[in-house]
Amino acid sequence: MAARLHHFLLLAALLLLIGRGAPSSAGAAGNGKVPVELYYESLCPSSAQFVTDRLAEALEDGLLEAADVTLVPYGNAKVGKGGTITCEHGPEECLLNTVEACAIDAWPDVNVHFGFINCVEGLVMNEIQGEWESCFHKLGLEPKAVTECYKSEHGHKLSLKYGKQTGALVPPLNGVPHVVVDGKPREDREFVSYVCKAYKGRPPKICHEPDRHCPTVVEAGNGVSYNPADFKLEDGVEVPRTDDN
Numbered sequence: 001m002a003a004r005l006h007h008f009l010l011l012a013a014l015l016l017l018i019g020r021g022a023p024s025s026a027g028a029a030g031n032g033k034v035p036v037e038l039y040y041e042s043l044c045p046s047s048a049q050f051v052t053d054r055l056a057e058a059l060e061d062g063l064l065e066a067a068d069v070t071l072v073p074y075g076n077a078k079v080g081k082g083g084t085i086t087c088e089h090g091p092e093e094c095l096l097n098t099v100e101a102c103a104i105d106a107w108p109d110v111n112v113h114f115g116f117i118n119c120v121e122g123l124v125m126n127e128i129q130g131e132w133e134s135c136f137h138k139l140g141l142e143p144k145a146v147t148e149c150y151k152s153e154h155g156h157k158l159s160l161k162y163g164k165q166t167g168a169l170v171p172p173l174n175g176v177p178h179v180v181v182d183g184k185p186r187e188d189r190e191f192v193s194y195v196c197k198a199y200k201g202r203p204p205k206i207c208h209e210p211d212r213h214c215p216t217v218v219e220a221g222n223g224v225s226y227n228p229a230d231f232k233l234e235d236g237v238e239v240p241r242t243d244d245n
Helices: 002-019 045-060 091-106 110-125 134-139 144-150 153-167 188-198
Strands: 034-040 067-073 178-181 184-186 231-234 237-240
Touching: 034 045, 034 188, 045 110, 045 188, 067 091, 067 110, 067 153, 091 110, 091 144, 091 153, 110 134, 144 153, 178 188, 184 188
Parallel strands: 034 067
Antiparallel strands: 034 178, 178 184, 231 237
16 A cells, blocks of 8 residues: 555646646747747838738638737837937837837737738838827727826836847847747748747648748858749849839
């Protein structure tokens, strides 16, 4: 009897140790999904294009089945004396960074706050970001929570929080958009492929469409990587494409 009890206690201790083992990074969110963080700034053209094009397309094709997506609207802003924030593209960018931070806070569901942010960034792409409040009406969202937030100290504190999160990046942020997949910085053009590699569950639709989300990258003879879709042939020689061709 004592031997059986001793055996049981050893087994229980072993199971407890296993249970305390560090979870895999891909399951850090506790649901098996791969953590994805997007560091960006609201008026950066490259950030706006990434949000409205590549990220919006990925979400539409089921990225959230495999990933937990976190948006961090701060970018290259700086904090000065007294906590004053200065943004790369001026006060209007600071305003929209805070507005988008408030949207994330007001609507934790990524489908909701991304819909709003995607709308705002679409206006940025069309250079009519001053009409950002129209996104409330377009999406049928109540503006009160976001409006009260960005006009208050709470909105400022949210921006400071995102600034601290951005400042803690290793390696440090050196440009936006900046995508971190499963704790590692990744090339924004190929972030979906890294999500699919890290995800241990049943691959969603998005992982079966590599040509749509994961452009082929070729290494040239000089060691520089490029996307063949960005080039065309002229007399058998690849030359960069332009907007006119």
